[in-house]
Amino acid sequence: MKFNCLAVHLLSIPLVYALPSPLQRVSSTLLLNALAYQSPESPTEIIAEIESFVHLTDTGLSPFRAALRTLLQETLHITDPNQLNTAVERTKYFPAVPVPNAQTTISLAGCTEKKTRLPRTGLFKNIGFVSASASIYSCRFPLDKSRTFQITADAENPAIHATATATVFFSPPKGFGVISDIDDTVKISNVHDKNLMLSTMLYHESVAVPGMPELYTSLSKSLIADNILPQFVYISGSPFQLFPFLSSFIEQHFQNANGPILLRPFSITNPRFLFDLLWKGAKADQGKLDYKLGQIERVNKIYPEKGFLLIGDEGEQDPEVYAKAYHKFGERFVRCIWIRTIKDKSEGREVRMDTVFKDIPKTKYRLFEDHQIPGMQKIDVAGGKC
Numbered sequence: 001m002k003f004n005c006l007a008v009h010l011l012s013i014p015l016v017y018a019l020p021s022p023l024q025r026v027s028s029t030l031l032l033n034a035l036a037y038q039s040p041e042s043p044t045e046i047i048a049e050i051e052s053f054v055h056l057t058d059t060g061l062s063p064f065r066a067a068l069r070t071l072l073q074e075t076l077h078i079t080d081p082n083q084l085n086t087a088v089e090r091t092k093y094f095p096a097v098p099v100p101n102a103q104t105t106i107s108l109a110g111c112t113e114k115k116t117r118l119p120r121t122g123l124f125k126n127i128g129f130v131s132a133s134a135s136i137y138s139c140r141f142p143l144d145k146s147r148t149f150q151i152t153a154d155a156e157n158p159a160i161h162a163t164a165t166a167t168v169f170f171s172p173p174k175g176f177g178v179i180s181d182i183d184d185t186v187k188i189s190n191v192h193d194k195n196l197m198l199s200t201m202l203y204h205e206s207v208a209v210p211g212m213p214e215l216y217t218s219l220s221k222s223l224i225a226d227n228i229l230p231q232f233v234y235i236s237g238s239p240f241q242l243f244p245f246l247s248s249f250i251e252q253h254f255q256n257a258n259g260p261i262l263l264r265p266f267s268i269t270n271p272r273f274l275f276d277l278l279w280k281g282a283k284a285d286q287g288k289l290d291y292k293l294g295q296i297e298r299v300n301k302i303y304p305e306k307g308f309l310l311i312g313d314e315g316e317q318d319p320e321v322y323a324k325a326y327h328k329f330g331e332r333f334v335r336c337i338w339i340r341t342i343k344d345k346s347e348g349r350e351v352r353m354d355t356v357f358k359d360i361p362k363t364k365y366r367l368f369e370d371h372q373i374p375g376m377q378k379i380d381v382a383g384g385k386c
Contacts, residue, residue, distance in 0.1 A: 003012045006206050006319075010026075020307070025256055026137060027055065027058070027099045027102060028055060028057045028164070029052055029053070029055075029153050029163070029164040030052065030053040030055065030093060030096075030164065030243065030244075031050075031052045031165065031166040032051040032052065032166060032240060032261070032263070033166050033167045033243075033247060033259075033260045033261060034048045034049050034051065034151065034166060034168045035049045035168075035169060035171075035173075035193055035233065035299075035302060036049070036168045036169060037170065037171065037303065038172065038173060045135060046170060047133055048135070048168050049298075049302070050127070050130075050133075050134045050153075051054060051119075051127075051130070051131045051240065052075075052130055053098065053121075053130075053241075054102040054104060054126055054130075055098050057094040061256050064212050067095075068091065069088055072087050072091075075200070078203065079247070082203075083203035086202070086203040090201065090242070091202065091241070093242075094241045097243070098121070098127040099351065100118045100128060101115065102128065103118070103120055104118045104154065105118065105154050106154075107151070107154075108136045108149060108150075108151050108152075108168070109273050117135045119132050129265050136151070136168075139321070144228075145172065145229070146170065146171045146172065146230075146231065148168065148169050149167070149170070150165050150168070151166055151167075152165050153165075153166070156332055168300075169232075169258075169259050169260050171226055171229070171303065173303060173304075173305045173306070174225070174226070174305050174306065175224075175226065175306055175307075176224075176225055176227060176228075176230045176231075176307050176309070176335070176381075176382060177223075177233060177306045177309075178216070178309045178310075179234070179235060179309070179311070180311045180312065181234075181235065181236065181277060181312040181313060181318050182234055182246060182261070183313075183315070184209070184313045184315045184340070185209065185212075185312050185340055186208060186209055186213075186311075187206060187208060187211045187311045188207045188209055189248055192342065201245075205318055206248075206253075209340070209370065209373075210373070211370065211373030211374050212254075212373060213253045213257075214373075215376055215377055216232070216254050216257035217257060218377040219257065219309070219381070220232070220256045220257045221381050222380070223309070224380060225345065231259060231303065231306065232258065232259030233260060233262065233299055234246075234260070234262065235261075235262045235295045235296065235299075236261060236264075237264075237288050237291060237292065238264070239264055239266030240265060241266060242263065243261060243263055246261055248304075253316075255339070257291070262295045262298075264291060283288070283383065285322055288316060289321050293321050293324055293328075296325045296329070298312075299323075307332065307335040308333060308335060309335055309336045309337075309338065310336070310338070311339075311340075311343075312340070313339060313340040314339055314340070314349065315342050317338050319337075319352070319356045319357070320356055322334070322365075323337070323356045323360060328376075331364060334364075335381060335386070336364060336378075336381050336386035337360075337364060337365040337366070338365070338366050339353075339367050339368070340369065341369055353367060372374070373379055
């Protein structure tokens with residue numbers, strides 16, 4: 001109940017500020033890390049999957065922050081000042097006021113100086129948010145190896161040109177990759193308990209699942225093929241407003257397996273997302289499943305020649321999502337599936353997993369417990385083992 005009330009309040013507040021105003025507004029941009037790949041038409045051209053959120057700056061919105069602080073105190077009874085400050089910082093993009101119909105341009109250091117203009121941000125659905133495949137033009141460096149580089153976005157605004165930067169993860173067409181869930185797969189999130197999950201997200205110190213950082217570091221080495229580093233892609237059902245929090249966690253604990261984080265657009269104008277977040281049941285579960293499967297399909301279209309290891313947990317729909325991905329894209333793309341089991345979810349596990357994976361060879365998936373994680377570094381996924 002606490003979770004539902006807080007989510008609705010966080011999403012409702014921005015609508016008041018987003019109404020038309022004669023005052024000149026100053027905007028900022030949240031730019032998410034991005035996947036990048038070779039253009040199918042031009043081997044020297046880079047295409048990046050850009051996602052950005054244009055919003056009003058904090059200037060003049062101190063009452064807004066005060067309202068959020070009061071809401072957290074009254075809803076979650078947070079009294080510790082440090083915990084309260086952490087909660088406000090982690091949730092600051094939820095009440096951020098979106099700027100509709102905003103224009104953003106992007107540029108990449110080391111490539112041609114010409115800038116790429118993105119489509120305008122949403123007016124109604126996903127207001128202030130834009131997701132687009134953007135050409136960032138031909139680059140001077142060879143595109144035969146994995147690379148990371150910085151991309152810059154400028155939100156064109158009458159008051160100010162607000163600049164943001166993000167990391168773009170480029171990978172050649174071939175080689176291997178890892179598609180990974182975040183919550184309760186690599187990060188302890190307690191998704192099975194909504195109120196506990198909320199406190200974990202808001203103010204508890206982020207904790208990695210023991211052994212997973214070392215396992216992912218091992219995969220970053222064992223999945224190298226023809227000098228091409230594996231492409232790590234993190235797919236989460238969490239809202240994009242948590243990107244700074246989640247990217248900081250990945251950078252801290254999984255620096256050797258860093259990669260873009262694909263998150264869901266989340267606003268009061270996106271009722272399907274709100275339904276999936278707040279309610280349980282078959283329809284909500286189907287919404288989450290469809291979202292993740294859609295993101296895996298997106299990765300498949302970008303890297304159809306790569307082979308991926310899919311890693312998740314049994315807490316929500318990862319087994320069902322990954323099984324569907326295996327059937328839809330085949331074993332050439334889905335080389336192996338790893339599912340972390342959770343102690344509190346043991347009831348009915350055997351029947352569920354037998355049903356989910358009944359048409360998939362047992363050599364193509366693995367259920368593992370935490371104590372088995374260290375030994376999994378020895379599995380030769382690149383060589384066909386699982």
